[in-house]
Amino acid sequence: MIPICQDLLLPVGCASVAFAMFIGYALWIWIRKPARVVINKWLSGIGMCFTLYFLCVVALKSDNQWWYVFAFVCGVVTLFITLVTDKDEVFEIS
Numbered sequence: 001m002i003p004i005c006q007d008l009l010l011p012v013g014c015a016s017v018a019f020a021m022f023i024g025y026a027l028w029i030w031i032r033k034p035a036r037v038v039i040n041k042w043l044s045g046i047g048m049c050f051t052l053y054f055l056c057v058v059a060l061k062s063d064n065q066w067w068y069v070f071a072f073v074c075g076v077v078t079l080f081i082t083l084v085t086d087k088d089e090v091f092e093i094s
Contacts, residue, residue: 035093042087046078 028034050071057067 033093037091037093038088039091040082040088042085043078043082050075 029037053071053074057071060067
């Protein structure tokens with residue numbers, strides 16, 4: 001994202017938000033110790049596809065912003081599909 005934005009502000013901001021969410025979730029799991037966690041298996045499988053797509057785009061070293069726009073649009077579509085369909089499973093923590 002750095003060559004497209006021509007600035008470090010947006011990539012550093014995105015990375016900071018992602019890191020803060022990771023730390024917050026980890027602390028929530030460790031401190032609160034919930035008895036059950038809801039997991040969406042379909043969304044977890046789609047996450048692998050996004051990761052492979054990102055690795056392919058990085059390997060191509062493309063400076064075209066449409067590669068990132070396509071991933072963003074797919075992410076929004078995935079969010080809407082996840083909100084509409086019910087594929088959640090409850091995972092019991094013992």
